[in-house]
Amino acid sequence: MNERNNNADTKKSPLGDLGVAIIKTNQLIKRFPMGKGEFTALKGIDLEFGTGEFAGLIGPSGSGKTTLLNILGSLDSPSDGEAIVLGQSVSKLSAKGAARLRKESLGFIFQSYNLLQVHTVFENVEFPLLLLNYTAAERKKMVMDALEWVGLTDKVKSKPPKLSGGECQRVAIARAMVKRPSLVLADEPTANLDAANSHNILKTMETLNRELKTTFLFATHDEKVIGYLKRKIFMKDGLVDHEEIVNN
Amino acid sequence: MWLAIKLAYRNLIGAGLRTWLNVIVLSFSFVVIIWMKGIMVGWDHQAKTDMANWEIGAGQYWHENYDPYDPFTFSESHNEIPSQLESEIDKGTMTPMLIVQGTIYPQGRMQQVILKGIDPDQNVLKLPSAKLDTAITVLPAFIGQMMARTMKLDVGDRVMVRWRDAHGTFDATEIEIIDIFSSNVPAVESGQVYIPLQSLQQMTGLENRATIFTFSNEVMGRDAVAGLVLKSKSDLTKTVDDMIKTKNSGQSVFYFILILLAMLAIFDTQVLSIFRRQKEIGTYIALGYTRKQVVGLFTVEGAMHAIFAAIVAAAYGIPFLAWQAKIGLTMPVDTSEFGIAIAQTLFPVYSVGLIVTTTLIVLIVTSIVSYFPSRKIAKMNPTEALRGKIQ
Numbered sequence: 001m002n003e004r005n006n007n008a009d010t011k012k013s014p015l016g017d018l019g020v021a022i023i024k025t026n027q028l029i030k031r032f033p034m035g036k037g038e039f040t041a042l043k044g045i046d047l048e049f050g051t052g053e054f055a056g057l058i059g060p061s062g063s064g065k066t067t068l069l070n071i072l073g074s075l076d077s078p079s080d081g082e083a084i085v086l087g088q089s090v091s092k093l094s095a096k097g098a099a100r101l102r103k104e105s106l107g108f109i110f111q112s113y114n115l116l117q118v119h120t121v122f123e124n125v126e127f128p129l130l131l132l133n134y135t136a137a138e139r140k141k142m143v144m145d146a147l148e149w150v151g152l153t154d155k156v157k158s159k160p161p162k163l164s165g166g167e168c169q170r171v172a173i174a175r176a177m178v179k180r181p182s183l184v185l186a187d188e189p190t191a192n193l194d195a196a197n198s199h200n201i202l203k204t205m206e207t208l209n210r211e212l213k214t215t216f217l218f219a220t221h222d223e224k225v226i227g228y229l230k231r232k233i234f235m236k237d238g239l240v241d242h243e244e245i246v247n248n
Numbered sequence: 249m250w251l252a253i254k255l256a257y258r259n260l261i262g263a264g265l266r267t268w269l270n271v272i273v274l275s276f277s278f279v280v281i282i283w284m285k286g287i288m289v290g291w292d293h294q295a296k297t298d299m300a301n302w303e304i305g306a307g308q309y310w311h312e313n314y315d316p317y318d319p320f321t322f323s324e325s326h327n328e329i330p331s332q333l334e335s336e337i338d339k340g341t342m343t344p345m346l347i348v349q350g351t352i353y354p355q356g357r358m359q360q361v362i363l364k365g366i367d368p369d370q371n372v373l374k375l376p377s378a379k380l381d382t383a384i385t386v387l388p389a390f391i392g393q394m395m396a397r398t399m400k401l402d403v404g405d406r407v408m409v410r411w412r413d414a415h416g417t418f419d420a421t422e423i424e425i426i427d428i429f430s431s432n433v434p435a436v437e438s439g440q441v442y443i444p445l446q447s448l449q450q451m452t453g454l455e456n457r458a459t460i461f462t463f464s465n466e467v468m469g470r471d472a473v474a475g476l477v478l479k480s481k482s483d484l485t486k487t488v489d490d491m492i493k494t495k496n497s498g499q500s501v502f503y504f505i506l507i508l509l510a511m512l513a514i515f516d517t518q519v520l521s522i523f524r525r526q527k528e529i530g531t532y533i534a535l536g537y538t539r540k541q542v543v544g545l546f547t548v549e550g551a552m553h554a555i556f557a558a559i560v561a562a563a564y565g566i567p568f569l570a571w572q573a574k575i576g577l578t579m580p581v582d583t584s585e586f587g588i589a590i591a592q593t594l595f596p597v598y599s600v601g602l603i604v605t606t607t608l609i610v611l612i613v614t615s616i617v618s619y620f621p622s623r624k625i626a627k628m629n630p631t632e633a634l635r636g637k638i639q
């Protein structure tokens with residue numbers, strides 16, 4: 001059953017009992033320079049997410065989902081207000097600090113997969129581990145585990161141009177998950193996939209969320225994705241419009 | 249750094265044809281530069297060896313007034329052979345030479361020449377002086393190939409020669425060309441006529457006198473001899489060094505253009521890479537690279553072209569360079585006309601230093617050329633890079 005929570009008190013995570021807050025935003029504002037003036041893409045976002053959530057930002061194109069995800073991923077910084085990710089304020093992070101946060105704790109999944117085209121599946125999934133100085137033996141084990149989660153152990157030596165869209169996105173999921181990050185940010189992960197592949201990768205992510213307690217935050221307007229979300233945050237014009245919590 | 253090298257290697261190999269085109273252009277620069285430099289070194293080597301063999305030995309004593317470029321000094325440039333040098337001359341490790349101005353009349357034309365009196369028994373120089381030890385009725389003489397060609401003289405030809413004796417009186421006799429030698433050293437060939445030392449001394453009334461003394465053993469700290477100036481081998485080969493230096497600086501322009509072409513190709517690749525690979529750059533950043541690290545990765549990628557090029561250059565360059573060192577480079581035109589000490593066939597000489605410096609210079613230049621366009625990445629906005637939106 002769905003429980004409506006109309007924009008009332010979104011400061012606290014409704015699923016806070018799952019663990020400590022992993023994300024907390026406070027009157028988060030993002031403005032972009034536009035021509036002579038400015039365009040405000042996020043107009044004051046107050047959100048909180050707890051460990052292990054499977055949540056999504058839902059809204060039409062241009063509502064600010066990607067902008068919010070980018071700030072939470074420390075790829076961009078707020079113009080005003082605060083975004084605290086894993087205890088660190090994004091606006092206060094140095095370039096190195098932000099890189100370390102992404103390297104150690106965050107996983108990204110993109111609409112267009114963003115795989116390294118000339119690297120093999122194994123090498124793509126291995127990449128985050130190379131940055132973390134794991135030994136070759138550790139890397140091998142972790143990569144193979146990750147590929148097993150997404151069911152791609154037979155494509156280890158293939159390169160992305162030889163894979164289907166669904167396979168590419170599964171490699172991307174393996175790459176995002178291989179270091180077992182605390183938080184995975186997935187921006188329109190199914191936009192380029194057909195229904196069967198969409199359900200397939202969503203089931204994979206649902207399982208990983210359940211088994212590894214990884215927090216997933218999606219940005220989407222795909223009904224198929226929305227169907228899997230445990231918490232739905234509806235955005236409109238740079239603001240949170242309302243939320244829905246799914247109880248099961 | 250190790251990670252950057254590993255990734256750069258994967259990326260370059262993955263880029264395929266474009267990488268190999270750059271690498272081939274660059275490897276070509278490597279081989280051509282080493283080859284041309286090797287020829288210059290070989291030439292320097294050959295010119296100096298030939299000079300030592302035919303002209304200067306291990307060094308010379310000159311009469312203090314002697315100036316090879318001013319024949320009018322010759323009449324004032326001779327000494328009694330110093331007793332200090334006699335033992336060395338007796339041992340055969342030093343040979344005196346008397347130098348006098350003269351005139352010959354081949355086919356009725358008048359030609360200024362330098363008459364050189366040489367000891368037929370000398371072994372210091374490769375000149376065929378032993379041939380002068382012959383019993384013909386006229387004065388025996390030998391000349392170089394260049395001289396023979398310009399004067400249209402052949403072995404067996406007889407020609408009138410005229411000179412001034414010690415008192416300034418003109419005298420004349422007939423000489424017969426008994427040999428023609430070929431040396432690659434213009435200074436011993438052009439305008440020179442070699443006759444027996446004793447004959448020249450008698451003809452000029454300069455008994456027991458000589459102008460220069462050539463020795464075959466480089467003796468460290470030779471004594472000063474009154475009235476003579478000691479000329480070391482390096483003094484005497486300075487003209488060769490100067491010539492090679494001039495040639496080298498001329499060639500530098502060519503090397504510069506060669507490297508410039510290779511660098512343009514790499515610069516172009518880098519600029520294009522940064523433009524085309526924005527999403528990839530954004531991905532590196534999303535996965536935890538700092539922008540500076542991405543700049544480093546792209547710089548290493550560019551610089552790695554030079555390393556690939558060195559390997560490719562070695563693959564076809566070593567056989568080519570070795571083959572050149574063996575068969576040499578034969579000039580398509582007659583080099584004796586050049587008027588410089590150059591053999592018809594030059595054998596390149598490659599040193600480790602030459603190869604190491606060439607490789608280092610190319611590597612450094614490639615790194616710099618790769619770094620400059622890559623700096624742009626440091627200013628990229630990662631979110632825009634991820635969207636591939638930067639123009």
Ligand SMILES: Nc1ncnc2c1ncn2[C@@H]1O[C@H](COP(=O)(O)OP(=O)(O)O)[C@@H](O)[C@H]1O
Binds near residue numbers: 067
């Ligand atoms: N770098 C930028 N410069 C200017 N405007 C931007 C920039 N990024 C996003 N925007 C604008 O901000 C708004 C929200 O964009 P975005 O977060 O991408 O929306 P969504 O992901 O929900 O489709 C859009 O109107 C978009 O044009």
Ligand SMILES: [Mg+2]
Binds near residue numbers: 065066067187219
């Ligand atoms: Mg978006």
